[in-house]
Amino acid sequence: MTTPDLPSLAEVLPAGVLTTEPATLEGYRFDWSHDETAGTPLAVVRAESAEQVQAAVRWAAAHRVPVVPRGAGSGLSGGASAVDGGIVVSLERMRAIEIDAASGVAVVEPGALNAAVKQAAAAEGLWYPPDPASYEMCSIGGNIATNAGGLCCVKYGVTADYVLGLDVVLADGTLVTLGGKRVKDVAGLPLLKLYVGSEGTLGIVTRAVLRLVPSQGPLATMVATFASMTEAARAVVEIRRRMRPSMLELMDTATINAVEDLKPRGLDREAGAFLIAQSDAPGDARGLEIEAMGEVCEASGAAEVLATTDPEESEMFVDARRAAFTALETKGSALLEDVGVPVPLLPELVGGVARIAAERETTIAVVAHAGDGNSHPFIVFDANDPDAVARSRRAFEDVMALAISLGGTITGEHGVGRAKRDALPAQLGEDVMALNLTVKRALDPAGILNPGALL
Amino acid sequence: MTTPDLPSLAEVLPAGVLTTEPATLEGYRFDWSHDETAGTPLAVVRAESAEQVQAAVRWAAAHRVPVVPRGAGSGLSGGASAVDGGIVVSLERMRAIEIDAASGVAVVEPGALNAAVKQAAAAEGLWYPPDPASYEMCSIGGNIATNAGGLCCVKYGVTADYVLGLDVVLADGTLVTLGGKRVKDVAGLPLLKLYVGSEGTLGIVTRAVLRLVPSQGPLATMVATFASMTEAARAVVEIRRRMRPSMLELMDTATINAVEDLKPRGLDREAGAFLIAQSDAPGDARGLEIEAMGEVCEASGAAEVLATTDPEESEMFVDARRAAFTALETKGSALLEDVGVPVPLLPELVGGVARIAAERETTIAVVAHAGDGNSHPFIVFDANDPDAVARSRRAFEDVMALAISLGGTITGEHGVGRAKRDALPAQLGEDVMALNLTVKRALDPAGILNPGALL
Structure with missing residues (x-):
């Protein structure tokens, strides 16, 4: 060059x-x-x-x-x-947010923070559901680039489900507008969604029209502890099959203890797994749904089940879940996974991760958007120990291989980026990799857009 | 050749x-x-x-x-x-349906009818929401090709929101599998959704993994009549802003009368507009939501408002709506529109359609998935009168131009096909048309897949 x-x-x-x-x-x-x-x-x-x-x-x-x-x-x-x-x-300086309440949409620039969009929508009695754990500091542009998920996905879906329109700067500098404020639109090839999750490799988003829904009502919360992650994962499969929780999150004992170390909240440090579920069903259905989830947990062998409608107590539990990454990061250097499997295979996934941790003699904490089968094994290691680094690296690859072997994915919501690029062909296979490259070359022939990411 | x-x-x-x-x-x-x-x-x-x-x-x-x-x-x-x-x-012979209840998915061949998928899911306490009015005879493959909508979209979204995986035969005969039974997956470019709504121009779907949700609970229904479509449309805007109806459909007086002619159901033939809304909120919230919708209608000048939780009475009203196309088709030859606008512009759309009907001296009945701003003006004419044919054709184009001028789309759910291909550039503009052609050429270089459709 x-x-x-x-x-x-x-x-x-x-x-x-x-x-x-x-x-x-x-x-x-x-x-x-x-x-x-x-x-x-x-x-x-x-x-x-x-x-x-x-x-x-x-x-x-x-x-x-x-x-x-x-x-x-x-x-x-x-x-x-x-x-x-x-x-x-x-795009950090492009943060404008305009709420069109009558249309039920937000028109936002990509640098706007997820939390700022939520806040602006709330002022009009509306809600932008996607909620990555980092929602207070992540931007909508990044959310669109990765098709970000979060805690509410189990009921409300992912970022792609809320993108109605995009302005995109293409690889030659052309600015195109795809979609808009209309809720349904099938005119032309469905190119809009091709840009949601393309990690900046096909264009740069400069404006988004996001679908909003009426504000979420009051929440009821259930927490349950289990002796093992496998038992908890079995309860998750059963809850998800019969009910529509608005949150269904799981943490293992290593995570529970890291969270307690960071800020004691009275979580049971002896528990093998901590499950947190919420219902936002309206009216009397909310209490009934939470009660039914508690019954499933008890039938699945939960050690303790607690239900609450108190907003402060609920928020304390959710906050514990959101603090998981920060808490684990204090324990050493980290490699963060984002694997996903069909929900009924979640017990196999968490069991397999424990085996890999033992085999590779490395610590792997597990946090999961359990209701989606999307799990974040968190590999903690001492960066000053070259052998530990090498073992962690191998464990990182093993976990992705495990997910693929279970019909799953190496990334459910964080994106491939550069960290998982080498593992992508094993999941997609030769023909789908070729298809990815065909589309990439068609839309970015010179390969200038985010080279090295994703592909 | x-x-x-x-x-x-x-x-x-x-x-x-x-x-x-x-x-x-x-x-x-x-x-x-x-x-x-x-x-x-x-x-x-x-x-x-x-x-x-x-x-x-x-x-x-x-x-x-x-x-x-x-x-x-x-x-x-x-x-x-x-x-x-x-x-x-x-694909009519490829109709296999397999329900994986634990994963909450249906694995189906493209020839399976929408209704058959719903039925198979229901047997496991699950639900496949997308419901085109033609759900009893349309196939899942066609639903995927057009990204079909339906009556429940206002709350439950469109076909694309339920497609987790696809097997697709590409233009060179290669069979690829995109996605699968995992709920969240961002590995690779988001190519899966590129095939949902591509109208068979990029590949042929041979298998689909569809997301299911727990069965829909009981429904409450509200119907309201208005003197004019504009008044009714205003009520729609207000209902949609504050509530989450599971159905919000609108018919004009020509449609009411055609439906009554086909099979008398006691609808008010004098009404200018007939609005039908449903709530599937659980528990006591259902009744409250329907009541609140009724209040909005009354405040918007409804002549009559009726609420019911009786399944038979509800089904009678929904059936009247589903019969609309069949009823209108008995009135003459037809050109069917599928325009969509941002929801608050629905009153402008229905007003504009009435003006076009007057100007072009042609009958245009209007049926609308009102809650989505998606409307089906139905142009009825005498095919033996060349002048009437010409005027209808012009009205067809006028309605699409009107939708575009309101920031809308020429097709919300039926697809461009060959009928609306000539109108597509006016909506998309030169740069987006070029982008469509770039993707089409990359994935079907010889142009053998459904040539003449969409592009």
């Missing part, structure tokens, strides 16, 4: 948007996965408009310079790792 | 699967849109397995012969019109 002509980029972008200052560049190298292969960008473009994104991409296309789009940088798979010799296009 | 080598196709397909008998071919020329441009196929392949679909497509690819995939033939946009010199690949 020849050194690209940065001054010509400065000519088309206002001062303050383009940065080449080394200390600033350093801050745009990594996302939360702390990808050690991350490069150093030539420049960062902190775009303030779709036109500026277009200008940056047009320049990159002309000079064949890699472009890494970046939201809040809270990704967990290295999808926003910078590339040597490339530019980072950060 | 040289005459393709049909005997070589007969060599790779079992006897009884390949037909060239003229009387049989005639039966595979049209779908319900009775597209007058439909051609006559060289042959029909009534495939009994994915391997046979592959064999047919490989042969077609080798000989550059157009392939029109066909489900139940109940499409309303000419998406399955046969092409002169092409073959029709009918």
